[in-house]
Amino acid sequence: MNLTKRSLAFVALAFAMAMPTGWAAAQEKLTVVATTGMIADSARNVGGDLVEVQALMGPGVDPHAYRQTRTDITATVKADLVLWNGLYLEAQMEEFLLDLGQEQPVVPVAEAVPENLLIGSEDYDGKFDPHLWMNPNLWSRVVLNIRDAMIDVYPEGEATFTANAEAYLDRLRELATYTTEVLASVPAESRILLTSHDAFNYFGNAYGFEVVGIQGISTESEAGLQRIAELVDMLIARDVRAVFVETSVSDRNIRALAEGARAEEHEVVIGGELYSDAMGEPGTYEGTYIGMIDSNATTIAAALGGETPEKGMQGLLN
Numbered sequence: 001m002n003l004t005k006r007s008l009a010f011v012a013l014a015f016a017m018a019m020p021t022g023w024a025a026a027q028e029k030l031t032v033v034a035t036t037g038m039i040a041d042s043a044r045n046v047g048g049d050l051v052e053v054q055a056l057m058g059p060g061v062d063p064h065a066y067r068q069t070r071t072d073i074t075a076t077v078k079a080d081l082v083l084w085n086g087l088y089l090e091a092q093m094e095e096f097l098l099d100l101g102q103e104q105p106v107v108p109v110a111e112a113v114p115e116n117l118l119i120g121s122e123d124y125d126g127k128f129d130p131h132l133w134m135n136p137n138l139w140s141r142v143v144l145n146i147r148d149a150m151i152d153v154y155p156e157g158e159a160t161f162t163a164n165a166e167a168y169l170d171r172l173r174e175l176a177t178y179t180t181e182v183l184a185s186v187p188a189e190s191r192i193l194l195t196s197h198d199a200f201n202y203f204g205n206a207y208g209f210e211v212v213g214i215q216g217i218s219t220e221s222e223a224g225l226q227r228i229a230e231l232v233d234m235l236i237a238r239d240v241r242a243v244f245v246e247t248s249v250s251d252r253n254i255r256a257l258a259e260g261a262r263a264e265e266h267e268v269v270i271g272g273e274l275y276s277d278a279m280g281e282p283g284t285y286e287g288t289y290i291g292m293i294d295s296n297a298t299t300i301a302a303a304l305g306g307e308t309p310e311k312g313m314q315g316l317l318n
């Protein structure tokens with residue numbers, strides 16, 4: 001945001017605060033563009049009424065493969081603040097975002113998390129696994145980075161951003177408590193999570209699950225028949241009875257795996273659909289970060305023999 005625009009926003013805000021409700025809607029808001037839905041949702045929670053947040057990637061979109069459209073470029077260039085995950089999640093957008101960062105505030109919010117909390121990438125040398133949102137405690141650190149990025153571009157909003165972030169972090173702590181409890185109810189020998197791609201390493205670390213992805217951390221590589229055959233053997237040897245599909249990755253490999261196991265007379269069910277790299281539909285509970293993680297934990301625990309409330313943490317799951 002340039003100085004003129006910033007002071008205008010502040011004047012508009014001061015003006016709106018002195019006016020009866022209704023005027024507030026007319027004030028100029030800080031415009032934030034986020035790459036993923038998870039970042040956008042957290043930015044909305046932190047920014048509250050002071051921000052207008054747009055996510056570039058909607059439900060079912062794979063961030064490893066997504067490339068900016070012409071409309072995205074326009075929105076991004078106009079934004080007061082651009083938030084992206086970083087850690088090579090948005091592999092196809094990285095060059096664009098780094099270039100834009102030379103001109104305006106563009107912040108990779110997962111990259112300021114201390115390296116000792118990150119997991120190394122198996123796909124790329126010297127890079128880290130970008131899927132931090134899978135652990136609510138780790139995501140809380142990203143939320144603080146989002147708060148700081150907002151304060152940097154709009155210092156007048158500091159008190160609001162700080163208070164909103166505190167309230168949101170309380171809810172993330174409740175989420176961490178619920179997910180820990182519900183996943184601890186899965187029998188120890190069944191704590192194996194088999195999915196399409198390696199999005200769940202932070203989940204595995206946080207909750208004590210062994211995590212196996214058919215593809216690697218990125219979704220770019222194709223799984224070969226050899227890999228599928230090895231995993232069928234593993235399913236049989238470990239007596240794994242449920243595997244999971246992801247909303248943002250094709251389910252072809254997972255279905256091939258379940259078929260392969262069935263051909264060997266080992267019954268494997270699709271345990272449900274997980275939100276790995278994208279949230280659910282906007283306007284639904286699953287279309288929020290908390291709903292997404294609640295849904296994943298509840299689905300996984302239920303399919304692998306744990307005890308779960310029927311509709312998740314708050315009775316809101318569809």
Ligand SMILES: [Zn+2]
Pocket residue numbers: 064131197198199217218219276277
């Ligand atoms: Zn991923």
